[in-house]
Structure formats: C-alpha cells, structure tokens
Amino acid sequence: MSHSPHVAAGRVAGARDPHELTDWIRGFADAGTGSPLRHVRTLPAREGEQIALPDWVEPSLMAALAQRGVTRLWSHQALAAEEIRQCRNTAIATGTASGKSLGYLLPGLTSVIEGTRAPNGRGATMLYVAPTKALAADQAAHIEALQLPGVRCATYDGDTPPDERRWIRNHANVVLTNPDLVHHSLLPGHARWASFLRALRLVVIDESHAYRGVFGSNVALVLRRLRRVLARYRADPVFVFASATAGEPGTHARALAGLPVTEITQDGSPRGAVTFALWEPRPSAGEDGIPRRPAAGTEAARLLAALVAAQIQTLTFARSRAGVEAVAAAANRHLHALGSSERVAAYRGGYLPEERRALEAALRTGELRGLAATNALELGIDIQGLDAVVMAGWPGRLSSLWQQAGRAGRGGQASLAVLIGADDPLDAYLMEHPELIFEAPIEATVIHPDNPRLLARHLLAAAHELPVTVADTALFGPGMLPALAGLEAAGAVRRRPTGWFWPHDGRPEGIGSLRTAGEVLAIVEEASGRVVGTIDDASADHQVHPGAVHVHQGRSFVVTDLDRAAATATVVPGDPGWSTIAQSRSEFDLATPDAVQLAAAVTVCRGAVTVRTQVVSFTRRLPGGEVLGRHPLELPERTFTTEGLWWHLPEAVLHASGLSGPRIAGSVHAAEHAAIGMLSLFATCDRWDIGGVSSAAHPATGEPTILIYDGYPGGAGYAARGFEVLPAWLAATRELIAGCPCERGCPRCVVSPKCGNGNEPLDKEGAGIVLAVIGAALAAAT
Numbered sequence: 001m002s003h004s005p006h007v008a009a010g011r012v013a014g015a016r017d018p019h020e021l022t023d024w025i026r027g028f029a030d031a032g033t034g035s036p037l038r039h040v041r042t043l044p045a046r047e048g049e050q051i052a053l054p055d056w057v058e059p060s061l062m063a064a065l066a067q068r069g070v071t072r073l074w075s076h077q078a079l080a081a082e083e084i085r086q087c088r089n090t091a092i093a094t095g096t097a098s099g100k101s102l103g104y105l106l107p108g109l110t111s112v113i114e115g116t117r118a119p120n121g122r123g124a125t126m127l128y129v130a131p132t133k134a135l136a137a138d139q140a141a142h143i144e145a146l147q148l149p150g151v152r153c154a155t156y157d158g159d160t161p162p163d164e165r166r167w168i169r170n171h172a173n174v175v176l177t178n179p180d181l182v183h184h185s186l187l188p189g190h191a192r193w194a195s196f197l198r199a200l201r202l203v204v205i206d207e208s209h210a211y212r213g214v215f216g217s218n219v220a221l222v223l224r225r226l227r228r229v230l231a232r233y234r235a236d237p238v239f240v241f242a243s244a245t246a247g248e249p250g251t252h253a254r255a256l257a258g259l260p261v262t263e264i265t266q267d268g269s270p271r272g273a274v275t276f277a278l279w280e281p282r283p284s285a286g287e288d289g290i291p292r293r294p295a296a297g298t299e300a301a302r303l304l305a306a307l308v309a310a311q312i313q314t315l316t317f318a319r320s321r322a323g324v325e326a327v328a329a330a331a332n333r334h335l336h337a338l339g340s341s342e343r344v345a346a347y348r349g350g351y352l353p354e355e356r357r358a359l360e361a362a363l364r365t366g367e368l369r370g371l372a373a374t375n376a377l378e379l380g381i382d383i384q385g386l387d388a389v390v391m392a393g394w395p396g397r398l399s400s401l402w403q404q405a406g407r408a409g410r411g412g413q414a415s416l417a418v419l420i421g422a423d424d425p426l427d428a429y430l431m432e433h434p435e436l437i438f439e440a441p442i443e444a445t446v447i448h449p450d451n452p453r454l455l456a457r458h459l460l461a462a463a464h465e466l467p468v469t470v471a472d473t474a475l476f477g478p479g480m481l482p483a484l485a486g487l488e489a490a491g492a493v494r495r496r497p498t499g500w501f502w503p504h505d506g507r508p509e510g511i512g513s514l515r516t517a518g519e520v521l522a523i524v525e526e527a528s529g530r531v532v533g534t535i536d537d538a539s540a541d542h543q544v545h546p547g548a549v550h551v552h553q554g555r556s557f558v559v560t561d562l563d564r565a566a567a568t569a570t571v572v573p574g575d576p577g578w579s580t581i582a583q584s585r586s587e588f589d590l591a592t593p594d595a596v597q598l599a600a601a602v603t604v605c606r607g608a609v610t611v612r613t614q615v616v617s618f619t620r621r622l623p624g625g626e627v628l629g630r631h632p633l634e635l636p637e638r639t640f641t642t643e644g645l646w647w648h649l650p651e652a653v654l655h656a657s658g659l660s661g662p663r664i665a666g667s668v669h670a671a672e673h674a675a676i677g678m679l680s681l682f683a684t685c686d687r688w689d690i691g692g693v694s695s696a697a698h699p700a701t702g703e704p705t706i707l708i709y710d711g712y713p714g715g716a717g718y719a720a721r722g723f724e725v726l727p728a729w730l731a732a733t734r735e736l737i738a739g740c741p742c743e744r745g746c747p748r749c750v751v752s753p754k755c756g757n758g759n760e761p762l763d764k765e766g767a768g769i770v771l772a773v774i775g776a777a778l779a780a781a782t
C-alpha cells in the first residue's frame with residue numbers, strides 16, 4: 001500500500017494540468033508500434049454560474065446548508081428549485097456531480113418542514129424513487145446528515161422489517177424507495193399508506209435515464225398507477241425527474257409519467273478541462289498469422305495499470321461483471337511487473353454499506369489509486385473527483401458515456417477520459433466518427449408503455465388496487481379498453497357499473513418483475529439449494545440449458561437441469577475450462593404491417609412479428625475459440641409476438657446491381673448483422689435487445705428480406721424507432737461496412753457474436769451492394 005505524499009497533494013490542490021494529462025496519453029500511445037490513438041480532443045473548462053439561495057427556503061435548512069458551506073446555488077439548481085416551488089413538474093438533466101439533488105431537496109424539504117406545523121405533524125410528505133436500493137440509501141444518508149428538526153426520513157425496501165415498515169407508513173415524512181417496492185408493496189397496500197399519500201407534495205424520480213426499454217415501460221405504467229391512486233386520496237404532488245445528461249429529457253419524463261414537464265438542461269456548475277481520447281487497440285498477428293485486436297478489457301487493464309503507476313487516480317468501466325474482475329486482476333499483474341506497489345480493486349454490485357464506505361474512503365485518501373467497475377448506476381457508491389476514467393468499450397449510449405466520463409475531475413480539476421473501442425461494428429464506427437461523440441445531440445431514451453403485454457399486467461394490478469374506469473383511458477391510452485376486454489374474457493377481471501374489478505381473493509399472480517418482460521427463473525445450486533441468481537424466461541433456453549456453462553458475478557457454474565414448470569435451473573459450481581454457446585432455429589410469421597413505406601422497388605414495413613424459436617444444440621469452446629464438440633438439445637419451441645420492421649426487394653433488382661443468386665443469402669445476412677450492430681446508435685438499446693433474421697426468399701414476402709425485431713414480447717419501441725430513422729441508420733451501416741479494412745468480414749463489421757447460424761453465410765461485399773440499392777431507393781423516394 002502506498003502513501004506517497006505528492007499524489008494526495010496533487011489531488012487535493014486540484015492542480016492537474018490538462019496538458020500534463022494530454023501529454024501523458026500521447027506519450028503512452030506512442031510507446032508501442034503504431035499509435036492506437038484515433039482522436040484526442042480537449043473539452044474546455046466551464047465557469048460555474050452562481051445564484052443566491054431563494055428566500056423561501058426554511059431557515060433550519062438554510063442553516064444546515066450554510067454549515068456545509070452551501071450559501072449559493074449553481075444556476076440549474078436555482079432554476080429547478082424555483083420551478084418545483086411553483087408546483088411545476090420538472091425534468092433536470094445535467095452532468096454527473098452537478099448537484100441536481102439540491103434542486104429538488106430545497107423545495108421538497110422546505111415543504112416537509114412547513115408541514116410539520118400541521119395539526120397532525122405530517123402536513124407534507126415526499127417520495128423519492130431511485131432505480132437501486134443503494135442509491136436510495138445514499139440519498140437518505142445525505143438527508144439525515146442535515147439533521148433537520150421534524151424531518152423523519154426512511155428508506156423502504158425489500159429488507160425493511162415489518163414493524164419498521166409500519167412506523168414508516170405512519171410517521172415518516174420523507175420515504176426513499178425503488179420502483180419495484182412501489183409496484184409490489186406501496187400500491188397494492190395503498191390503504192395503509194393513506195395518510196402519507198394524502199399529504200404527498202413531491203415525487204422525485206431520480207436517475208430517470210435508467211428507465212428505458214422494458215424496465216422503463218414498466219416504470220411508466222407503475223407511475224400511471226401511482227397517479228391514479230394519488231387521485232383517490234386527492235393528492236396532486238409535483239413530479240421531478242432527475243437525469244444524467246440525456247436527449248429530450250422532458251419528452252422522456254412526459255412519456256414516463258404522462259404529465260407535462262418543464263425541462264432544465266443548462267448545467268450551471270463548473271467543470272475542469274477534459275482530455276478525451278478515442279483509443280483503438282492495434283491488431284497484432286496471432287499464432288496462426290491472422291492479425292487480431294486485443295479485447296477492449298485487455299487494453300483497459302494495461303492502460304489502467306500504467307495510469308495508476310503514474311500516480312493518476314483512475315476508474316475503469318467494463319461492460320460485464322466478469323469483465324471487471326478480469327480487468328482488475330490483469331491490471332494488478334501489470335503493476336506487479338512494473339514493480340509498482342500500487343494496487344487496483346474490482347467493484348462489484350452487492351457490497352455491504354460499510355464495504356462501500358471503506359472503498360470510498362480508500363479512494364478519497366489516495367490509498368487506492370485504481371478501481372474497475374461496471375456501469376455507474378450499479379456502483380451505488382459516491383466516487384467523484386478522480387483524475388481519469390477509462391471505458392473498456394462503448395457503454396451503449398452517449399448519456400452513459402458522459403456520465404462515466406463525468407466521474408473524473410470534480411470541482412474544476414482537469415481530467416482524462418479514454419474510450420477504448422471494442423471489436424464490434426458500433427465501436428469501430430465511433431472510432432471513425434468522433435463527431436458522433438463530441439458534436440451529436442445526446443440520444444433520446446426510448447420507452448414503450450403501450451406494449452400490450454405489459455399494459456395487461458399492469459391493468460390487472462390496477463384493478464386490484466382500485467376499480468379501473470373508462471376515464472382511466474386518459475392515463476393508460478387507447479390500448480386500455482381492448483386489454484381490459486381480453487382480461488375480462490379470461491375471467492381475470494369482472495366488469496360492474498363502476499368499473500373493472502379484481503374479483504378474486506388475494507393478489508393477482510404473475511405481475512412479476514419490472515425489470516423483465518416475462519417470468520423469472522431461479523438459478524439454484526444443487527448441493528445447498530441456495531439461489532445464486534435469476535434469469536429471465538426469454539434467455540433461459542439459450543443460457544441455462546442443460547450442459548451450459550453459466551457465469552454469474554464472476555463465478556462459473558455448470559447447469560445440470562432446466563425445469564420450466566418449477567421455474568428453476570439447477571447448477572453445480574465449477575469452471576470446466578470451456579464456454580458454451582447455444583444454437584437455435586427460428587421462424588417468423590409476419591402480420592399485415594401497420595405501416596408501409598414504398599421506395600422504388602423496396603418495401604419497408606413495420607408491424608407485429610410472431611417469433612417461433614427453438615434452441616436445438618450447443619457447442620463447447622476453449623478460451624482460444626477451438627470447438628470441442630456440438631451437442632444436440634431437446635427443448636420445446638417457444639413462441640412470442642413482438643414488434644418488428646422488415647424490408648424486402650425483388651431478387652431481380654439485386655441481380656441488376658451485380659449480385660448473383662447464390663450470393664444473396666450471405667449478402668442480406670451480413671447486412672442484417674451490421675444493421676443490428678448500428679441500431680443501438682439510433683434507438684438507445686443494446687445489441688442484445690434486438691433480434692434479426694434475413695432470408696433470400698422469406699415465405700411471407702417471396703423476396704430477399706431483412707427483418708429486425710424487438711427481443712421482448714409485446715415490443716420495446718426499438719424497431720418502431722428504426723422505422724423512423726431508417727435512411728440515416730442504413731447509410732451509417734453501409735459506411736461502416738465500406739470503411740472496414742478487413743477482407744471478408746470481421747467482428748467490427750458483419751460478424752455477430754450472437755448469430756444463431758454461426759455467421760454462415762456472410763458476404764461482406766454483397767451487404768454493401770444490398771445497402772446501396774436500398775439507400776438509393778430510399779433517397780429517391782424522399
């Protein structure tokens with residue numbers, strides 16, 4: 001453990017010079033053969049803009065803040081506080097560590113304190129909702145530290161014991177929880193929360209950018225249920241959405257709560273200069289002579305070790321938990337080899353609060369100079385003000401990228417951010433297009449609360465909470481009445497003159513988790529019966545089939561049994577030394593499209609897709625990629641209906657462009673892979689959220705067809721977004737393929753890690769032709 005004094009001094013004084021960091025990264029890059037630096041940009045420092053605290057802030061709160069040195073606000077905090085005080089729903093989207101919480105805590109805690117003068121002592125309450133328990137606990141600690149007279153603040157989560165829950169419902173005036181608890185506990189038991197809900201003045205939805213995809217759609221439906229229950233208690237609180245920098249935060253907040261909101265995006269806090277580097281690992285020849293790029297994690301470990309050895313405190317983000325462990329272990333090996341006494345730690349989710357505090361303290365004092373972690377949200381720890389952030393692979397969204405980069409350089413210090421490109425289409429494209437990182441508007445967050453399957457689940461819960469009436473269409477949208485009719489026909493709800501009721505004893509079953517679209521299976525250790533984790537139904541056949549090697553939180557297990565009826569996969573711990581990949585066959589029934597775009601010979605459709613899929617076998621592979629064998633599986637066919645978009649064109653048109661018949665299958669397949677890889681740039685989804693298939697002659701169209709669909713039952717809004725941005729999306733895909741230096745296709749362009757056909761056939765050049773033909777047709781049509 002190191003205690004070298006000059007580093008701590010450097011950090012405390014905030015004396016990092018942007019040139020020093022820029023010179024360091026350039027120097028390190030030039031040390032090898034061929035610089036991996038693709039782009040370096042210095043983002044200038046920004047001055048903060050300060051405003052006095054408003055005079056309506058309660059004196060006790062004002063005094064508590066003054067004690068901590070807060071006597072003035074950054075402009076965005078002041079603006080937010082004023083909007084909220086004026087009872088306007090507000091979305092605040094500013095950078096990491098910009099102090100968004102003060103913007104809503106000032107008006108929130110002020111009204112809570114004002115409410116303590118009510119006859120019952122609880123005239124005003126506040127509900128704070130964060131996506132994780134850890135974040136709610138952190139916020140509670142911040143509020144408690146203010147020691148405000150009359151403010152009774154409590155976290156309410158799955159671990160809260162029953163008698164404490166009772167106290168919270170009856171006495172707390174600030175409750176901090178997560179959407180899962182609102183869904184499972186607060187709403188179904190709203191009668192017991194009556195006095196808290198009646199007094200509710202402010203609802204804070206923190207880290208609201210986390211609510212995207214299926215999780216976001218579920219949370220949107222929970223918030224609609226909450227608004228319905230609040231109306232029952234004549235409560236009309238202000239809703240606040242606090243988000244990391246995101247595109248169209250107001251639109252997203254509106255979609256989440258179904259309410260009009262004021263948007264605050266101008267960050268008034270100061271920022272130090274940031275040296276931002278794009279880094280693409282250089283390929284080197286493997287044993288077989290074929291050049292390969294090091295994995296982003298391998299490169300990140302090398303960089304992390306070098307930074308730490310140079311006394312530059314660094315946080316590294318990897319995409320998976322297993323990746324985090326690997327990066328930390330490799331970085332420590334490098335440090336050892338460099339003769340450095342420094343060490344780096346891995347941060348996994350699920351640490352105890354005291355472990356997190358110890359880690360925070362070690363980083364603050366400089367005792368720990370390097371940390372590897374998954375995304376910032378899972379951190380649940382307060383890490384700010386480091387010197388450098390290294391991202392092993394594109395984090396999926398610009399908003400995440402800026403959030404991660406924002407972990408460095410608090411309080412006006414200069415900082416370094418390095419994005420290491422992984423070997424896949426999106427990363428490769430971004431390495432070529434720094435303007436998409438530095439000049440593009442940050443993407444909007446996509447949710448799809450109209451998903452009929454999710455809607456039906458929440459309507460069932462809503463009917464149990466309070467009868468659903470026709471007037472609730474205003475909250476749940478036009479899909480509500482058809483969904484209720486379906487539930488009524490199935491005997492799940494009953495219609496009476498006053499609305500649709502839940503007519504059964506107990507609670508509706510199968511409402512399930514907010515974080516997945518379907519059911520969840522438990523992964524159970526055979527010997528102990530201990531649940532080591534869960535997996536959503538849709539992924540189970542692929543990931544926990546008998547014989548699968550399943551890695552969970554860095555530990556390897558082998559699956560011995562998959563029992564759907566018992567919703568259980570049984571595993572034994574151990575790493576057999578190989579990994580497994582499942583192969584599946586899928587068929588797709590295309591419904592009559594909801595929307596069609598005709599562009600010359602090309603037809604583009606959006607509509608429902610029924611996916612019938614069956615996992616048929618798996619292969620075992622050694623870490624080097626060598627296949628040990630392929631093993632058949634007997635698993636049933638699964639069916640689900642989702643949303644997709646597909647485009648098709650006559651074979652003759654492709655012939656005319658020089659693509660012979662036998663090449664068509666490989667060409668549309670390669671185009672499909674690359675297009676899936678690029679969609680996440682336009683629809684804020686992960687590659688794994690989308691499925692695709694291509695065919696030289698799809699039975700439904702009779703023509704060469706590419707289909708891309710949302711990987712969740714009922715859809716998630718990604719394909720619909722793809723339909724809107726098709727020309728730009730396909731143009732980017734085409735450019736990616738044309739610009740890739742490989743000869744016959746590689747993971748940067750058309751080779752997909754999740755191909756059900758083992759990447760056969762693939763025709764990279766043909767894909768370029770297909771995309772050129774479609775692009776020309778789309779351009780001619782507009």
Ligand SMILES: [Zn+2]
Nearest residue numbers: 740742746749
């Ligand atoms: Zn390539």
Ligand SMILES: [Zn+2]
Nearest residue numbers: 755756757759
């Ligand atoms: Zn494929």
